[in-house]
Amino acid sequence: MKWVVWIGSVRKGSYNAAIGRALKDLAPEGVTVALLPSVADLPIYSGDIESAGMPAEVSALGQEIAQADALVVVSPEYNYSVPGGLKNAIDWVSRLKPMPLKGKPLLIQSASMGSLGGARMQYHLRQILVGLDARVMNVPEVMVGAVHKKVSEDGVLSDEGTRDFIRTQLQAFAAFAAKG
Amino acid sequence: MKWVVWIGSVRKGSYNAAIGRALKDLAPEGVTVALLPSVADLPIYSGDIESAGMPAEVSALGQEIAQADALVVVSPEYNYSVPGGLKNAIDWVSRLKPMPLKGKPLLIQSASMGSLGGARMQYHLRQILVGLDARVMNVPEVMVGAVHKKVSEDGVLSDEGTRDFIRTQLQAFAAFAAKG
Amino acid sequence: MKWVVWIGSVRKGSYNAAIGRALKDLAPEGVTVALLPSVADLPIYSGDIESAGMPAEVSALGQEIAQADALVVVSPEYNYSVPGGLKNAIDWVSRLKPMPLKGKPLLIQSASMGSLGGARMQYHLRQILVGLDARVMNVPEVMVGAVHKKVSEDGVLSDEGTRDFIRTQLQAFAAFAAKG
Amino acid sequence: MKWVVWIGSVRKGSYNAAIGRALKDLAPEGVTVALLPSVADLPIYSGDIESAGMPAEVSALGQEIAQADALVVVSPEYNYSVPGGLKNAIDWVSRLKPMPLKGKPLLIQSASMGSLGGARMQYHLRQILVGLDARVMNVPEVMVGAVHKKVSEDGVLSDEGTRDFIRTQLQAFAAFAAKG
Numbered sequence: 001m002k003w004v005v006w007i008g009s010v011r012k013g014s015y016n017a018a019i020g021r022a023l024k025d026l027a028p029e030g031v032t033v034a035l036l037p038s039v040a041d042l043p044i045y046s047g048d049i050e051s052a053g054m055p056a057e058v059s060a061l062g063q064e065i066a067q068a069d070a071l072v073v074v075s076p077e078y079n080y081s082v083p084g085g086l087k088n089a090i091d092w093v094s095r096l097k098p099m100p101l102k103g104k105p106l107l108i109q110s111a112s113m114g115s116l117g118g119a120r121m122q123y124h125l126r127q128i129l130v131g132l133d134a135r136v137m138n139v140p141e142v143m144v145g146a147v148h149k150k151v152s153e154d155g156v157l158s159d160e161g162t163r164d165f166i167r168t169q170l171q172a173f174a175a176f177a178a179k180g
Numbered sequence: 181m182k183w184v185v186w187i188g189s190v191r192k193g194s195y196n197a198a199i200g201r202a203l204k205d206l207a208p209e210g211v212t213v214a215l216l217p218s219v220a221d222l223p224i225y226s227g228d229i230e231s232a233g234m235p236a237e238v239s240a241l242g243q244e245i246a247q248a249d250a251l252v253v254v255s256p257e258y259n260y261s262v263p264g265g266l267k268n269a270i271d272w273v274s275r276l277k278p279m280p281l282k283g284k285p286l287l288i289q290s291a292s293m294g295s296l297g298g299a300r301m302q303y304h305l306r307q308i309l310v311g312l313d314a315r316v317m318n319v320p321e322v323m324v325g326a327v328h329k330k331v332s333e334d335g336v337l338s339d340e341g342t343r344d345f346i347r348t349q350l351q352a353f354a355a356f357a358a359k360g
Numbered sequence: 361m362k363w364v365v366w367i368g369s370v371r372k373g374s375y376n377a378a379i380g381r382a383l384k385d386l387a388p389e390g391v392t393v394a395l396l397p398s399v400a401d402l403p404i405y406s407g408d409i410e411s412a413g414m415p416a417e418v419s420a421l422g423q424e425i426a427q428a429d430a431l432v433v434v435s436p437e438y439n440y441s442v443p444g445g446l447k448n449a450i451d452w453v454s455r456l457k458p459m460p461l462k463g464k465p466l467l468i469q470s471a472s473m474g475s476l477g478g479a480r481m482q483y484h485l486r487q488i489l490v491g492l493d494a495r496v497m498n499v500p501e502v503m504v505g506a507v508h509k510k511v512s513e514d515g516v517l518s519d520e521g522t523r524d525f526i527r528t529q530l531q532a533f534a535a536f537a538a539k540g
Numbered sequence: 541m542k543w544v545v546w547i548g549s550v551r552k553g554s555y556n557a558a559i560g561r562a563l564k565d566l567a568p569e570g571v572t573v574a575l576l577p578s579v580a581d582l583p584i585y586s587g588d589i590e591s592a593g594m595p596a597e598v599s600a601l602g603q604e605i606a607q608a609d610a611l612v613v614v615s616p617e618y619n620y621s622v623p624g625g626l627k628n629a630i631d632w633v634s635r636l637k638p639m640p641l642k643g644k645p646l647l648i649q650s651a652s653m654g655s656l657g658g659a660r661m662q663y664h665l666r667q668i669l670v671g672l673d674a675r676v677m678n679v680p681e682v683m684v685g686a687v688h689k690k691v692s693e694d695g696v697l698s699d700e701g702t703r704d705f706i707r708t709q710l711q712a713f714a715a716f717a718a719k720g
Contacts, residue, residue, distance in 0.1 A: 011227035040224040044265035045258070047191035078225070079308045080663075082261070084268025085224040091264045115655050115685055120663065123620075124304055126490065127483050128259045130498050138493045145655055179539075260483075295475050295505055303440075303480065303667050310666065310678050318673045325475055359719075371587035404580040404625035405618070407551035438585070439668045441622070444631045445584035448624025484664055488619045 001031045001174065004068040008075020008086040008110075008121075010040040013155060015111050015147040019166070020074040022157040026167045028174045033072075036064055039085040045092050058092045065093065066100035070177040071134075074109045077121035082128065094132055105177035106134040107169070109142040111150075117143030137176045140169050181211045181354065184248040188255020188266035188290075188301075190220040193335060195291050195327040199346070200254040202337040206347045208354045213252075216244055219265040225272050238272045245273065246280040250357040251314075254289045257301035262308065274312055285357035286314040289322040289346070291330075297323030317356045320349050361391045361534065364428040368435020368446035368470075368481075370400040373515060375471050375507040379526070380434040382517040386527045388534045393432075396424055399445040405452050418452045425453065426460040430537040431494075434469045437481035442488065454492055465537035466494040469502040469526070471510075477503030497536045500529050541571045541714065544608040548615020548626040548650075548661075550580040553695060555651050555687040559706070560614040562697040566707045568714045573612075576604055579625040585632050598632045605633065606640040610717040611674075612647045617661035622668065634672055645717035646674040649682040649706070651690075657683030677716045680709050 005020045024033040041057050043049060065071060075086055082090075093101060108125055110118025122141065129136050142165065144150060150159035157163060185200045204213040221237050223229060245251060255266055262270075273281060288305055290298025302323065309316050322345065324330060330339035337343060365380045384393040401417050403409060425431060435446055442450075453461060468485055470478025482501065489496050502525065504510060510519035517523060545560045564573040581597050583589060605611060615626055622630075633641060648665055650658025662683065669676050682705065684690060690699035697703060 009227075010224060014227075040226060042224070044190060044220040044222070044224075044268065045263065046220060046265075047189075047194075078267075078271045079274050080311050081267065081304060081308045083225065084264050084266070084271045085226075086264070087258075087261065087267050088224065088264025091258045094259050115657070116659055116683075117655070119656055119659060120307065123487050123490075123660065123663075124261060124307070126486070127300065127304070128261045130483075130486065130501075131260050133498045138490050141490075143656075295477070296479055296503075297475070299476055299479060300483065303483075303670075306666070306670065307663050310663075310681075313678045318670050321670075323476075369587075370584060374587075400584040400586060402584075404550060404582070404584075404628065405623065406580060406625075407549075407554075438627075438631045439634050440671050441627065441664060441668045443585065444624050444626070444628025445586075446624070447618075447621065447627050448584065451618045451624045454619050480667065484621060484667070487660065487664070488621045491620050 001069045001177065002067070003027065003031055003033050003070045003072055004036050004064055005033060005072045005074060006036045006086070008039065008073065008083045010038055010085060014076070015151050016074045016076050018151045018155045018157050019109060019111055019144065022163070023072060023170065026163060027170050031174060037061060039089040042089055042092055045088055050095055054096070058096065061089070062093055062096040062100045065104065070105040070107070070173070072107045072109065073125065075118065075121055077110060077112055077118040080120040081124045082121050087128070090128060099132065101129070101132045101134045104134050106136045107173045108136065109166070111144035111147035113146060113148045115145045117145040119143050137173055140172065142166055142169050181249045181357065182247070183207065183211055183213050183250045183252055184216050184244055185213060185252045185254060186216045186266070188219065188253065188263045190218055190265060194256070195331050196254045196256050198331045198335045198337050199289060199291055199324065202343070203252060203350065206343060207350050211354060217241060219269040222269055222272055225268055230275055234276070238276065241269070242273055242276040242280045245284065250285040250287070250353070252287045252289065253305065255298065255301055257290060257292055257298040260300040261304045262301055267308070270308060279312065281309070281312045281314045284314050286316045287349070287353045288316065291324035291327035293326060293328045295325045297325040299323050317353055320352065322346055322349050361429045361537065362427070363387065363391055363393050363430045363432055364396050364424055365393060365432045365434060366396045366446070368399065368433065368443045370398055370445060374436070375511050376434045376436050378511045378515045378517050379469060379471055379504065382523070383432060383530065386523060387530050391534060397421060399449040402449055402452055405448055410455055414456070418456065421449070422453055422456040422460045425464065430465040430467070430533070432467045432469065433485065435478065435481055437470060437472055437478040440480045441484045442481055447488070450488060459492065461489070461492045461494045464494050466496045467529070467533045468496065471504035471507035473506060473508045475505045477505040479503050497533055500532065502526055502529050541609045541717065542607070543567065543571055543573050543610045543612055544576050544604055545573060546576045546611060546613045546626070548579065548613065548623045550578055550625055554616070555691050556614045556616050558691045558695045558697050559649060559651055559684065562703070563612060563710065566703060567710050571714060577601060579629040582629055582632055585628055590635055594636070598636065601629070602633055602636040602640045605644065610645040610647070610713070612649065613665065614649045615658065615661055617650060617652055617658040620660045621664045622661055627668070630668060639672065641669070641672045641674045644674050646676045647709070647713045648676065651684035651687035653686060653688045655685045657685040659683050677713055680712065682706055682709050
């Protein structure tokens with residue numbers, strides 16, 4: 001089974017990227033995990049650009065998603081919602097035909113330095129995915145609070161409790177995705 | 181009184197831009213209306229770019245908002261939420277100090293070809309603006325459905341009913357903004 | 361296959377109840393449809409009442425849901441969200457063990473006299489159902505606007521376009537529920 | 541200045557009620573604080589009951605709100621949203637003419653035993669209040685996590701950090717409400 005991971009943050013030292021990189025180790029056996037390209041690689045969506053021809057990076061991104069068995073989004077919350085860059089990438093992908101998020105098993109994770117752990121981002125993202133008809137897992141939900149205390153200085157998700165909880169979630173997600 | 185208008189769409193023939201351009205005519209006397217630069221003028225937000233120095237376009241955008249008495253957002257709904265490009269622009273502006281949306285009187289308008297008129301965008305945008313402490317007007321709400329029948333081929337908001345309703349809303353907004 | 365229908369309104373002449381009653385005719389062959397008891401039959405949820413013993417009506421309601429293969433919620437929107445009475449019924453059911461909404465195939469329909477057709481209710485309900493782990497169908501979404509023109513004076517959903525669209529949705533839901 | 545407090549929970553030992561009772565001590569000088577009746581005192585909303593005559597308890601509740609200078613809602617989160625009982629009370633009050641929430645300065649507080657502190661309830665409540673045109677304060681937001689460690693066995697909000705933070709919020713709210 002092949003999963004791809006979409007990181008909502010562009011920053012090199014991103015805590016959410018640290019979690020995203022850790023998924024390879026935390027996923028159940030038999031699952032390969034690859035990171036999708038940065039959401040910063042795409043222009044701001046414009047219907048005029050699209051009319052002139054779908055950008056190659058969008059098509060390539062869509063193909064990576066299409067070829068994966070499942071998608072994990074790991075993202076911070078920006079201003080109580082989905083980061084604009086990630087939303088912009090979703091807006092682009094939503095224009096592809098066939099649309100690769102349709103029916104795709106999808107898992108959401110978030111992290112923040114505060115106590116909410118990015119919760120507000122998750123529910124906005126869930127609404128965004130309704131019309132796109134992604135197949136989003138409900139529970140358990142992973143919202144990592146105080147993430148700056150759980151990632152080491154060299155960008156490794158080191159907190160054992162968090163690692164265990166994510167392992168449990170990924171196990172559930174593997175079963176969820178397999179039902180497809 | 182000076183208002184600035186933020187358009188959520190980048191497309192040249194955008195229906196929402198047509199509404200945004202009409203506001204100049206529809207606003208009460210004594211109000212000047214100017215359009216903010218395109219949300220496509222900004223890079224995808226990255227904390228690394230910010231650390232290297234706030235981009236000049238972000239600072240300039242922030243200043244235009246700061247110098248205005250009020251802000252009107254006119255935006256389509258993309259995938260049941262705020263367009264990524266507009267959200268990205270908000271994410272940038274949210275990083276300025278002082279943060280120009282704080283306490284700013286703010287009005288939301290949306291339009292779509294369907295019957296919901298962009299409603300889902302509006303409630304996500306309202307949540308986004310809570311933490312930024314913008315002073316958002318509640319009612320009346322302008323959500324223009326079937327907008328393709330209400331804008332002429334040369335991009336003019338021609339539907340009289342819609343123009344009247346927007347006039348009424350802008351009148352209420354002028355009073356709301358004046359209370360500041 | 362047996363479906364139960366939960367009506368969000370209590371009013372005898374409710375338009376949403378009219379839609380709920382029509383589902384029997386509109387569901388695919390082989391599906392039986394029964395209405396759940398009125399949400400007005402339950403007291404306002406209180407942990408003290410629950411501690412003194414789960415009310416018999418709650419247990420009975422839970423059993424009807426548990427024994428059904430799928431659940432259809434048909435509800436108006438009250439104040440931009442789920443009617444308090446329906447939410448109260450969900451709050452009660454959520455306390456049952458085993459919790460009958462867990463994994464239950466679930467469909468949402470709404471209607472209003474305005475043009476939004478109850479859309480805001482639907483997305484709040486979807487968020488409510490995440491933690492309860494119901495299996496909610498994404499699309500197509502049925503939001504009936506101008507419903508007062510689509511239900512006859514004797515409370516029959518008479519509009520053929522609406523009936524056809526609901527038929528299409530129920531067909532999709534039957535397939536969705538069968539995957540269970 | 542007179543504030544009234546609406547408690548979203550009915551349970552006698554409610555943590556949110558403990559916070560609600562503490563507001564009297566924590567409010568700035570010159571503010572009197574009174575609790576509104578329990579949301580369990582109202583029937584489930586029905587348009588038929590309303591048509592037969594607005595229940596006396598609803599009118600009385602509406603009058604208490606109308607006569608207050610501001611309203612504070614203190615509520616738990618039930619199933620990721622507003623408790624059904626509180627929403628039902630809002631649904632009733634929304635039917636009064638004049639509608640007492642219109643323009644009313646309003647503050648939201650929530651508490652839960654988990655780490656989110658009822659956050660999901662707050663954003664649903666904010667959306668509910670848009671159409672009712674309440675004047676809801678943005679920030680600071682009070683979401684008390686791990687509330688069971690912050691309320692004493694005899695139901696007193698004893699945690700000093702929480703008390704201080706609420707004091708700060710109420711000070712800001714007094715200024716916000718005064719602008720009215």
